[in-house]
Amino acid sequence: MTYLGEGWDSTAVLVGGRWVERRPRRPEIGPQLLRETVVMPWLAPLLPLPVPVPVVVSEDPVVVRHDLVPGGEVASPGAVQGRQLGEFLRALHAAPVAEAVRRGAGPRPLPVERFRAEVDVPGGEELLAKLDGLPADTVVHGDLGPEHVLGRDGVLTGVIDFGDLHIGDAAIDLAWALHSTPPEFAAAFAEAYGVTAELRERALTWHRLGPWHEVLHGNATGDRGMAEIGLAGVLERLGDGVSPH
Template sequence: MTYLGEGWDSTAVLVGGRWVERRPRRPEIGPQLLRESVVMPWLAPLLPLPVPVPVIVSEAPVVVRHELVPGEEQHALNAVQGRQLGEFLRALHAAPVAEAVERGAGPRRLPIARFRAEVRVPGGEELLARLDGLPADTLVHGDLGPEHVLGRDGALTGVIDFGDLHVGDAAIDLAWALHSTSPEFAGALAEAYGVTRELRERALIWHRLGPWHEVLYGNDIGDPEVVEVGLAGVRDRLGVGVTHG
């Protein structure tokens, strides 16, 4: 086995050079991994890029395993990759929601009360208020960022980490892609996906909210450095001074 690393939710090792084995870092993540093993075999054939398709190795403790998705994290994304990701997201967001719900995907409740208690920022209430009334009618990846988009030789080779897959606002999957990437990549993605002005504005709301989750996670694990990184992100994206609980 080769240790691959750990995210917020799970640890991963490479088995036999081919299989990625994942274990939850916290008890509440176990059901999330089991849900992936039900949803992803149905979803994968609908998508134009490779994605993990976990199978259950053990339920007590929870262990799942899937074939290694090829490629590496990309640090300089190009227009070809932007078009690929735009087409990928268009296909994902067209997946039948009712069928996803039947397999265990559902809405995700945002920790609004914790946001208010643990991140106090001028303008924060206005941002949180903008979350009211956003659509929740699309199957979304839910945590799409550079570490989850893999590529090689100038093209994308896969998208990973569907632990936050849920029924929500399509704009959440466009937050990083439209607002934290190069104009070349973002423009090609927007054209391939068919991004509207209203969708772009909603994506900016989700982009600004992203670091708030990092503050909560840092508090959960008792790591002040993670909290400070999250707060720096809040400051950067809102352009205001911040205090936290």
């Protein structure tokens, strides 16, 4: 086994050079990993890029395993990758919601009260007010960022980490692609996906909200450094809505 790393929810090791084995870091993440083993076998054939399709190794303790998705984090994505990701998300967001719900997907409530209590910054309430009435009618990845979009030799090779998949606002998946990537990537992505002005504005709301989760996670885990980095990101994105590339 080769240790691959850990995220907020799970740890991963590479087994035999082929399988990625994941275990929950907290008890409440176990059902989330098991849900992926039900949703992803159905969803994967609908998508134009490779994604993890985990199977259950053990239910107690929870252990799941899937084929290694090739590639690594894309350092400087360009137009080709932008078009690929736009086509990928267009396919994902077209997935039948009723079938996803039947397989265990559902809405994901935001911790708005914790946001208010733990992230008290000028302009914060105005941002939180924009969350009221956002649509929740699409199968979304829910945590799409550079660490979860893989590539090699100038093209994308896969998308990973579907633990936060839920029924939500399509714009949440557009936030990074539109507001934290090089212009040529963002433009190609927007054209391939069919981004409207309304979608772009909602994506900016989600982009600005991203660091708020870092503050909450840092507070919950006692990681003061993460909380401080998150707060700096909150202030930066409220100021201009665009983080450095």
